[in-house]
Amino acid sequence: MGGMASDKQICVESGFLNLLDLYDLVMANRGFAFKEELLIRRTRLDIPLGARARSKWIHVDETINRLKMFKMLKETHPITLLPTIDDSINVITALVLYFHH
Structure with missing residues (x-):
């Protein structure tokens, strides 16, 4: 991809999602399009x-x-x-x- 990667791609390929426990809170910037994957893992997303x-x-x-x-x-x-x-x-x-x- 030549240095261009989406938030979703980074989260999946880095293994970040596998580190989340039930009810963890993930803080992200506006535009973070990954809510469904977090909900499936019963984690919360905070976009201040x-x-x-x-x-x-x-x-x-x-x-x-x-x-x-x-x-x-x-x-x-x-x-x-x-x-x-x-x-x-x-x-x-x-x-x-x-x-x-």
Whole structure:
């Protein structure tokens, strides 16, 4: 596709949909045409509007920037750590969110 991919194609090919649990919330930009696939998995889609959207996206950007400060997330890791990497990222994210508020 030469660098052009739809939201739907990215979600399907990346395996993102397989990571969703019941009642997860997916936040997306306006125009995200993937509602049916999320409903089938009993997840919710939040497309914020106006000033509320800017506020939420600022919070998301700040959280991502704080996550990037962790050295562990910047390094390459051996394949043997693959089974535990999700847990590590969850702990780091929880710490970032806890100390952000």
